[in-house]
Amino acid sequence: MENLYASRVERIRDMMRARGWNAVVICGSDPHGSEYIAPRWHQVAWVSGYDGEGDLVITLDHAGLWTDTRYFIQAARQLPGSGIELHKTRVPEQVLIPEWIAAQAAAQTEEYVIAVDGNCQTAGSVQAITEACKAAGCEVGETVRIVNAPDLLDGLWTDRPGVPATPIMTLGEEITGESRPERIAWLRDVLQEKGCDAMLLTALDEIAWLLNIRASDIPYNPVCISFLLVTLDEVCWYVTKDDFARPDEETADSFDELRREGIRILGYEEVAYGVAGMVEDGEIGRIYADPASLNYNLYTILSENMPDAVSPAEVSLILGPSPIPLRKALKNPVEIAGMREAHLEDGIAMERFLYWIEKSLAFGDIITERDAADKLGSLRAEIPGYKSDSFETISAYGPGAALPHYITPKENAPRLEPHGLYLCDSGGQYIFGTTDITRTVPLGPCNPLEREDYTLVLKGHIALAMAVFPRGTAGCQLDVLARNPLWQSKRNFGHGTGHGVGFFLNVHEGPQDIRQNFNSQPLLPGMVTSDEPGIYREGRHGVRHENLILCTEAGKNDFGNWLRFEPLTLCHFDTSAIVPGLLTDDEREWLNQYNRTVYETLRPRLGEAVATWLEQKTRPI
């Protein structure tokens, strides 16, 4: 029997021949440039059988999946039989999609047509293909044409899921610290400074933040699939609104609340021609949009409807970075208080979880990685205000933990053994905050390499946590602090050290991060970022120690304005796997102080047994 995915690739090629296309690009995102996507947009998985992150390119004689180091093993397992080849990215010899396609196009003497699913491809990424083709000497628009083919799989993927439409809630000022009108007024000020009279918001977390709304249209991401147009006197929300798709009362109440504030609620599908119509009617002139999340289909429709540009001042679709991510990343005092509350509750769940594992194993209970993940999930679910996990829990024992993006099997998951290291990376979405924590815990005796790795990663974690730095410092300028203890022993990890975290929003958000890549965004007071160095030894073990850290003021002197971090996460680091001789006095002091704070903060909320256990766990070393 022919491989299901190979046959799907062939059906796409039939379509390509019928339409005169030479290449098709299928991007693993959604119409909003999202990192995590709803099942409707699992197009890459539907075509290839591979369900990690990545993008596909199909030509008449080649089919390729582009993905990065995190997914090489998964791709190697899932692709065989499909005829799709793996193209590795984030490796020195990488050839990215734009350059790869450009090389194909440049090798042709006749017309070369590239079809992109303009719904799931951002304007920025199509621009990259265009530029690569030009750089390769192709005449784009002449011999090489890029065709916008939104939802090109629709005719083949007959049981494709619809656009998700989950209940929509609103968040009050007592939770977000800032009302909807305040945020809209701020955005209007920014637009006026830019000389624009409207912004089309396309990134889902930006819309959720601006409107103080949440839904659960994407697993783990409390967002609502929609577009938002903010003009100087109107706000138009393009969202699935019909009673059939969203029949619940909460949504109806939310819509009523927004309408009372003068916000127009319009259909999700109406956005392109709705906005274009407002342009044609002269209601709006210069529209600002971010090419990192504006999809190519919308870009094309809006560009076509714009009056011809004669000088920069009259161009009507202004592309540039959205001002919202930075503002959203600077948590206000109410959000910070909520984040603290979330981490207190989450810490209690984590400590009860770690207590349960230790006691269960001591009693000889059989626990699988899946059992542990479920137990932690149920402890979090008891917390008032819990809405969901913030991502799929990574519950990994021994060799499993050596995969930074391990997926815990639903069935027949490996058992936790009473020795070696168990790694759990998890988090919760609460209406007052988002958490993300990794603890690596010894389940019994550990070998010297496990202990050394455990300790060196902890040194890296502490070095970043203890950082003091002048205002203006970017995350990439601090990243080495977390790596240096590992580098000294010629060990390293292949992922970033830290990512921004939303307030009851996406667990990954920008604009700041702490990684080696040059990102000039300074770390600023109010930003919440993870601190998660690790080490991974294939077939053996993995270690990662992760807290969320809040950037705060640390005073001013002749040398500058100083900032530092404060851990938000409240869960002890196990001291039994540490090689004490590897810690400096400062590191030991930080660790003892942190564990003491965890104990003292959580104790009033813990039962007697867990409190006694935690007191022992947090004794100074």
Added chain:
Amino acid sequence: MENLYASRVERIRDMMRARGWNAVVICGSDPHGSEYIAPRWHQVAWVSGYDGEGDLVITLDHAGLWTDTRYFIQAARQLPGSGIELHKTRVPEQVLIPEWIAAQAAAQTEEYVIAVDGNCQTAGSVQAITEACKAAGCEVGETVRIVNAPDLLDGLWTDRPGVPATPIMTLGEEITGESRPERIAWLRDVLQEKGCDAMLLTALDEIAWLLNIRASDIPYNPVCISFLLVTLDEVCWYVTKDDFARPDEETADSFDELRREGIRILGYEEVAYGVAGMVEDGEIGRIYADPASLNYNLYTILSENMPDAVSPAEVSLILGPSPIPLRKALKNPVEIAGMREAHLEDGIAMERFLYWIEKSLAFGDIITERDAADKLGSLRAEIPGYKSDSFETISAYGPGAALPHYITPKENAPRLEPHGLYLCDSGGQYIFGTTDITRTVPLGPCNPLEREDYTLVLKGHIALAMAVFPRGTAGCQLDVLARNPLWQSKRNFGHGTGHGVGFFLNVHEGPQDIRQNFNSQPLLPGMVTSDEPGIYREGRHGVRHENLILCTEAGKNDFGNWLRFEPLTLCHFDTSAIVPGLLTDDEREWLNQYNRTVYETLRPRLGEAVATWLEQKTRPI
């Protein structure tokens, strides 16, 4: 009496009115984009009286000097009376020259003419002005015109010095490790890969490196003012060659040696029309040049002589980064051996110098900062192969050392007192290598703040020196290692941590550096870079500890290819000013090991008295 400089500015304005210019830019560089310049190009100083680094812009109603943090104090001292205002750069609120001029031009309704001294302004910097004007909405070429006015001061500066022409020496393969034909052949291979058939070399250290020649046309920089055209079958060196300017035998021999290898020696002034003529004659087609050192005058002449471009493949002047800096930075084994020899000799001079200071002060001798600088210079001058210092020695006691770029007065220099800290930053040019070293030494009792600063800067120096890092790591990703010990105490320094150093060439060279600015050039084996953190307290003291460090291989494992540093500099760090409790065990061990190595390496070459003294100085702490 009117201020001399104010009257010079007025004479420039008279010329501007006569020629219809609205703004004049006078750049503090030379026709080769050099960092250090010969007296002929001290145009900024001639106009303004300010003799630090910087650029001038003069309009009919404003005159401004643009310079960075290092020179604010000097500019504030030297500018008053000239009517020239200081525009600060490397500060958050900076407005650089291109943006400042663009704002002036944009505010005009009539034609705005900007005259640049195209000889001393690079093609890249004029491009920046053009782009800033376009961004400000100006129509460049229409209402805003940029006029190439090379040597525009010539009519006013009647006693302007000529182009320097010092004796030219050649270096043999036994010194450089690579012959002239080998280097030329390498460059031709690079050009062919780029699809070019010639390169016009304009940076002086690149020419010196490629031709294995040295001169002393610029103080401290053993370069020869010249241009070099390398085609696939010819090498044309445009250099001051007449016997009147260069009457010495060494130069004659050098020219003979080059001519025997088929290199054509042509006049310095012939370059523009010589190269343009070869283009017109069809001898060369696509010429590669680096806009960072190609001056605007040459760029203009060559562009005008190029056939009209119809497609990228037919454009004839190809601008891009020169391939030479990276190749030049990767010192070969012979160069490395020479650098080691230079540091051995230099270390002996330094130790004899430090011994002399200590003993002289103990005997009650009066020593000024100038005496000390002269003494060190004379000790270096005794070394066989010594050609000059590698920059002007900074000999600074107490408050003077608080200025990172202190200039030791020629007359009436401050005395060295038998207490507190003395800082000396100096280096030598030897025909087998270049050195650059800073030692800060206690001349007697030090106060607690001096001792703390001394120790924290040393911790930073050691942290960078001890770094181990995977291949691919750039300097900006390591910089924080040197700053972190200071940042922990909320102290900092306002200069880079490290710069590349040439092989008997400029003491500052690229492409690598170790600083906060994003520079993606990885550190690679064979690169020599400085490690020089510091701290500066105005009116009190300054500390800087500087070694040159060589990047070397450190082995390969599952986690990557590892690199590390090895100190080249051989001169002990004084341990008496250290606060021992601030050092970690690792830092103490590094320091003791380094001091032991210094002693053991230098001892055989030191006299009895200095050897005994050094043995005491390098005892472990």
